[in-house]
Amino acid sequence: xAHPVDMGDHAIAQxxxxxxxxxxxxxxxxxxxxxxxxxxxxxxxxxxxxARQGDLRSWMLVWLTEMALAMAIGCLGVWRxxxxxxxxxxxxxxxxxxxxxxxxxxxxxxxxxxxxRHQDGAVMPGMWLxxxxxxxxxxxxxxxxxxxxxxxxxxxxxxxxxxxxxETGNWLLAAGFGGLHIGFGLWIARRYGG
Amino acid sequence: xxxxxxxxxxxxxxxxxxxxxxxxxxxxxxxxxxxxxGIVSALAASGSMTFSELKELLQTTDGNISVHARxxxxxxxxxxxKTFENRKPRSEYVLTHAGRVALEKYLNHLxxxxxxMRKR
Numbered sequence: 001x002a003h004p005v006d007m008g009d010h011a012i013a014q015x016x017x018x019x020x021x022x023x024x025x026x027x028x029x030x031x032x033x034x035x036x037x038x039x040x041x042x043x044x045x046x047x048x049x050x051a052r053q054g055d056l057r058s059w060m061l062v063w064l065t066e067m068a069l070a071m072a073i074g075c076l077g078v079w080r081x082x083x084x085x086x087x088x089x090x091x092x093x094x095x096x097x098x099x100x101x102x103x104x105x106x107x108x109x110x111x112x113x114x115x116x117r118h119q120d121g122a123v124m125p126g127m128w129l130x131x132x133x134x135x136x137x138x139x140x141x142x143x144x145x146x147x148x149x150x151x152x153x154x155x156x157x158x159x160x161x162x163x164x165x166x167e168t169g170n171w172l173l174a175a176g177f178g179g180l181h182i183g184f185g186l187w188i189a190r191r192y193g194g
Numbered sequence: 195x196x197x198x199x200x201x202x203x204x205x206x207x208x209x210x211x212x213x214x215x216x217x218x219x220x221x222x223x224x225x226x227x228x229x230x231x232g233i234v235s236a237l238a239a240s241g242s243m244t245f246s247e248l249k250e251l252l253q254t255t256d257g258n259i260s261v262h263a264r265x266x267x268x269x270x271x272x273x274x275x276k277t278f279e280n281r282k283p284r285s286e287y288v289l290t291h292a293g294r295v296a297l298e299k300y301l302n303h304l305x306x307x308x309x310x311m312r313k314r
Binding site: 007008011012014015017018021022024025026091092093 | 232236238240242243301307308
């Protein structure tokens with residue numbers, strides 16, 4: 001007959017194993033590291049190009065083009081990483097990741113439109129960094145730990161950018177969408193397989 | 195007086211704990227094994243997973259996953275859909291209703307076992 005204490009320990013171990021397995025299953029691991037690096041490089045180019053623009057409309061056009069490009073690179077990177085690892089793109093963690101990421105990003109797009117109509121571009125860099133960071137933090141709850149950490153760095157940079165002139169804000173966009181993406185992208189690529 | 199009462203029911207609680215454990219082992223002999231429990235737990239959390247995802251998650255070999263997944267499939271706890279993607283075979287597993295019920299029963303037994311242990 002098994003000893004009662006051993007059975008209790010065994011039950012606890014089994015419950016712990018179930019919990020840990022379920023937690024690990026809930027992680028979206030297809031965040032693309034190399035895709036992040038590519039996004040970072042295009043963002044630095046976009047910042048240099050945007051700095052030469054004389055009006056808000058052209059400045060926004062450069063960054064909106066960059067955002068569309070970044071989105072395409074990001075989607076391609078996620079698809080490549082899931083496809084390469086024979087993983088499902090629309091798994092439950094993947095769906096949760098994108099559902100959490102979208103609301104702050106959509107809010108940013110709406111607010112950008114309103115600010116553009118009022119010709120108020122000064123807060124845009126800070127707002128973009130802050131809301132993108134918020135999206136990365138919330139979505140990162142369903143991914144590996146480094147992802148929410150990256151989101152927090154974006155938010156911190158956004159908070160700083162809200163208090164500086166638009167020209168400086170443009171370079172903080174380069175530091176965020178460029179530097180942070182490259183730095184964390186390399187980290188993710190090396191630690192989490194591409 | 196309370197101490198005497200506890201002493202009196204202690205053998206009964208011990209017997210209950212042993213019985214709960216025996217029942218759990220008999221009923222869930224299939225999902226009690228660690229690898230199979232891992233597969234069932236992962237599918238309960240995610241809805242569906244491919245062969246490669248399960249292999250990566252549970253840090254095991256192709257053969258190990260195949261053997262345990264087949265046993266769970268034969269018991270009707272999981273189902274598998276095999277397709278081809280770019281000429282490569284792809285197996286996708288989902289937890290069946292019977293599998294979910296078995297996991298719930300197993301968890302209830304573990305809970306009952308722990309409850310009986312605490313009362314001792």
